[in-house]
Amino acid sequence: MIVVLDRDIARADIDRLTEDLGAAGLSAKLSGNGDPWMLVAAEQVPGRVRQWVRELPGVSRVVDVPGKFRLSSRDFQPESSTVTLDNGLTIGGTGFVVAAGPCAVESAELLSATADSVRAAGAEVLRGGAYKPRTSPYSFQGLGPAGADLLDQERKRSGLPVVTEVVDPGDVELLADRADMLQVGTRNMQNFALLSEVGRSGKPVLLKRGFAATIEEWLFAAEYVLSTGNTQVVLCERGIRSYDPSTRFTLDVSAVPVVKALSHLPVIIDPSHSSGRRDLVKPLALAAAAVGADGLLVDVHPESAAALCDGDQALSPEEFTDLMASLRRVLAAVDRTLARPCEPLRAREA
Ligand code: PEP
Numbered sequence: 275m276i277v278v279l280d281r282d283i284a285r286a287d288i289d290r291l292t293e294d295l296g297a298a299g300l301s302a303k304l305s306g307n308g309d310p311w312m313l314v315a316a317e318q319v320p321g322r323v324r325q326w327v328r329e330l331p332g333v334s335r336v337v338d339v340p341g342k343f344r345l346s347s348r349d350f351q352p353e354s355s356t357v358t359l360d361n362g363l364t365i366g367g368t369g370f371v372v373a374a375g376p377c378a379v380e381s382a383e384l385l386s387a388t389a390d391s392v393r394a395a396g397a398e399v400l401r402g403g404a405y406k407p408r409t410s411p412y413s414f415q416g417l418g419p420a421g422a423d424l425l426d427q428e429r430k431r432s433g434l435p436v437v438t439e440v441v442d443p444g445d446v447e448l449l450a451d452r453a454d455m456l457q458v459g460t461r462n463m464q465n466f467a468l469l470s471e472v473g474r475s476g477k478p479v480l481l482k483r484g485f486a487a488t489i490e491e492w493l494f495a496a497e498y499v500l501s502t503g504n505t506q507v508v509l510c511e512r513g514i515r516s517y518d519p520s521t522r523f524t525l526d527v528s529a530v531p532v533v534k535a536l537s538h539l540p541v542i543i544d545p546s547h548s549s550g551r552r553d554l555v556k557p558l559a560l561a562a563a564a565v566g567a568d569g570l571l572v573d574v575h576p577e578s579a580a581a582l583c584d585g586d587q588a589l590s591p592e593e594f595t596d597l598m599a600s601l602r603r604v605l606a607a608v609d610r611t612l613a614r615p616c617e618p619l620r621a622r623e624a
C-alpha cells in the first residue's frame with residue numbers, strides 16, 4: 275500500500291498519520307520529497323484497512339500495490355516512466371538512446387575525439403568514468419576531480435550530456451555539478467548510503483545491476499533511490515556472474531522483459547562490460563534493440579590498445595559507426611527509432 279498525502283500537509287500531520295498507521299500494525303516509510311510525500315507500507319494491507327486509511331485526514335489517495343515492490347512497481351504506476359536529461363533528451367518511451375565513450379576519462383584530447391566520433395555516429399550521451407571502481411588496487415583508479423572537470427568541459431564543448439559513475443557518497447555533490455546523470459556501478463548496487471545520496475541529489479540516476487544480484491534485489495536498490503523522491507531512475511543490465519569463462523559476465527537479456535513486466539522504469543543494456551569482448555558488443559547491442567531495451571551503454575576508445583581501462587571491450591569509432599548502422603535497421607524492424615537529436619547543452623545555457 276502506498277499512501278499519497280495531500281500536497282499542503284503539515285509535518286505534524288504526517289507524524290500523526292504515521293503513528294496512526296503504526297498503532298494499526300503498519301510500518302510505513304516516509305518517501306518522496308514533498309511533491310508529494312508518501313507513506314509506503316512494508317506489509318500487504320487488507321482492503322478494509324486501506325478503506326480506513328483512505329478516510330484519514332491528510333490522505334490524498336491510497337494505491338494498492340500487491341507485489342513485493344512499491345514505488346518501482348507497475349501496480350503503482352502502470353505507464354512506463356521516462357527520464358529527461360537537462361538538454362531535453364528522454365530515456366524510456368519511443369526513442370532508443372545510445373550512450374557511448376571511453377571506460378575512463380584519460381585526457382581532454384581523448385574525450386573530445388571520442389565525443390565527436392560517437393556523436394557523428396548517432397550517440398546522444400557521452401559516457402566516461404572519472405572515478406573507477408577497480409577490482410585491483412594497482413589498476414588505474416581514474417583521474418578523480420580532474421576527470422570530473424574534463425567531463426564538465428567536454429559536455430559544454432560538445433553539447434553532449436554526460437553520464438559518469440559515482441563510487442563514494444561524498445563525491446555526489448561534485449559530480450552532480452559536472453555531469454547530467456550519475457551512474458551507480460555494479461559493485462555498488464547495494465551501497466545503500468550511496469543510493470540515498472544520489473537520490474537526494476535529484477539528478478537522473480543510471481543504476482547498474484549487481485553482477486550477483488537477483489532482479490528482486492536490483493529493484494529494491496531502485497526503491498532506495500525512488501524513496502528519496504527522485505523518480506529519474508534508469509536501470510542498466512550489465513551481465514551477471516556465471517560459470518562460463520568465455521565471456522567476462524553473462525548478459526541476461528531476459529532481464530529486460532522480466533523487469534518491464536514488473537516495473538515502469540526504463541532499462542538499458544551494457545554489452546561492453548557484460549561480454550568484456552569487442553567482437554561480442556555488436557551482436558549483443560542488436561539483441562538489446564530486439565528485446566525491447568530503451569538504450570545502450572557502449573565503451574568506445576579511439577586507441578583501445580593503449581586504453582587505461584577495459585581496452586579489450588572498447589569499439590573503435592569505425593566499429594561503433596558500423597554498429598549504429600545495423601542498430602538502425604534492427605530498430606526499424608521492431609517499429610522503433612533512435613531517440614531524436616536534442617538541442618546541445620551549451621545552446622540552452624546561452
Ligand atoms: C562502467 O560502466 O564503467 C563500469 C565500471 O561498469 P560496471 O559497474 O557495470 O562494471
Ligand code: MN
Pocket residue numbers: 377378547583584
Ligand atoms: Mn569499464
